[in-house]
Amino acid sequence: MKRAIVLMNLGSPDSTDVKDVKRYLDEFLMDERVIDKPWLFRALLVKGIIVPFRAPKSAEAYKSIWTEKGSPLIVISEQLRHALKKEVDEPVAIAMRYGNPSPKAAFDKLVNENPDLEEVIAIPLYPHYAMSSYETAVEYAKEQHKKGGYPFKLTTIKPYYNNEDYLQALAESIKPHLEGDWDHILFSYHGVPERHIYKGDITGQHCLKVPNCCEVPSPAYEFCYRHQCYATTKLVADRLNIPKEKWSQSFQSRLGRDPWLQPYTVARFEELPKQGVKKLLVVCPAFVSDCLETLEEIAEEGKEIFLHAGGERFEMIPCLNVHPLWVNALAKWVKEYVEGKQEMVLEN
Template sequence: MAIKRGIVLMNLGSPDSTSVKDVRRYLNEFLMDGKVIDVPYLLRLLLVKGIIVPFRAPKSAEAYATIWTKEGSPLVVLTEQLQQQLQQHVEEPVEIAMRYGNPNPATAFDNLMKRQPGLEEVIAVPLYPHYAMASYETAVDYAIDIHKKNKYPFKLSFIKPFFDEADYIKAMAENIRPYLDETYDHILFSYHGIPERHLKKTDPTHSHCMMVNDCCDVASPAHSKCYRHQCFVTTKLVTDALHIPKEKFSISFQSRLGKGWLTPFTDIRLEEMPKEGIKKLLILCPAFISDCLETLEEIEERGKESFMKAGGESYKMIPCLNTNPLWVETLDKWVKEINTGNREMIL
């Protein structure tokens, strides 16, 4: 007899509106997460609520206002659209949950129990291709905490990071391919930045990440949780699939919040590239499945302004996978593999 399952697509989250009040509430929840700003609680409290959020909330509210749609936050709307597209392919009820903001996992779990009486297992799909303490790990821990706290009767399992999964790579490559018909000098893979210390904290060997020369190229069990290595792997697999020569692409890291973050920095590279003869740029953000503030405002708007002001001639951001049909097919395939026992899960 088939197990009664439900699916939850987990994404980062968004403020409920562009009001400073809602943005402040969202930023407080996001930045008070000890896996995002990993300093002692009292220091984090002082930094976040005393310094960062009071200054950042009004500016972030303005930034959100430039990308907000009549339906609401692009990230939430796109995740809902992905849910609807996937639901057309699978029998299991599909809900969405956000790590920060609404809807939270409890809402998703409760909805699944209403839609699927006798629910036995929930499969959560964190929409983060790469493992990072501040993204995949915190989303998983948050869902587990809510599951335990509310004493839900079903088992909770998670799909692993899929940075090197063949179907994901194919979807990424085909999402990029149409843009290669345009004349371009270079493709920049801009990944979300994290502090280098996070790599050391998540290193299961405690002796490899950022401690061995060319650590991302030297085989190690650390790579199972190494964000930087996984970003490199995704880039190589995608560019190999598209036959893009090495001199035509590079990697950078965006959204830095301070010193000691992964380099090179996207904002700096965008100012440097025109001076290096790169005048026509394609840019994409593979750390994100759904377009959001960090892609639409930071990269598509401000990034373009910086690049063109520095002497660039053309600049095009390639959208995230969003509801790309191949990506929906990939999720559909993974759900069917779960049902047949052919997909390894994290319990």
């Protein structure tokens, strides 16, 4: 069977111009899986309030991390594509949930270059299941696939938050940074509103309702972002033999006033120095590619907050990006699927 691979990431504005940032934010925030409110309310909120006020600030933030080749997230995704192509026989393309290149552009390119294409393996670059990341990327790709009437089958890689290959790559990427003299390592994940957790609870009575819900086994785990984040943190900390008192977890990138998953990363940056943590390492496992939320929000703003609060040293560990073990993990999942093993795929 003639197959191809599409690596699916979040996306980025085409440039740091305010008009491009506005266009990107509008597409992103109007997604009903990101701001899950009725369309009219969402449109008034996004187009009338958030985007006009947020776009100029976001444009400045993007300027602080932009490279000569463009957006770090797009550049790294392209680097990952090249690295993976060396390890597999299948053609590889990249696609973004928001902005360019779109899934349609990726599908069109693959079909034009491979007229006999029979299947595309989509790999969402999101280790954890969340309606505002993994789910929206997969559903959008499926919509584009159906709308385009493409002749090939579309298959998707499952969330891999507890997969051995992903965990090993993540642990090895962290390990060299632990060799220094550090007081604490903070695992910071992208936050989501608590209502997203309730909506994703297929039991309707477990998530954020049962004491220690992330530690009490439940079918809800399959779609529970909070549980999956805690699972990744614990599994990686155990692999690296980090004592429990030396690590903690938080959630970043809060938007709006609704309650989001806690503790908030920005609050931890302010609290940790008061608790005796003067030398801090931060890792962001929800992202596999460095982007605005890691390079600007954590490495720049987060560092400033921590040092201002009394911290002395701050280091953000880079995302997996093109780490050899990460590339190997992706190649292994594809090869195992081609060989008939189904563990890492979902049939669409």
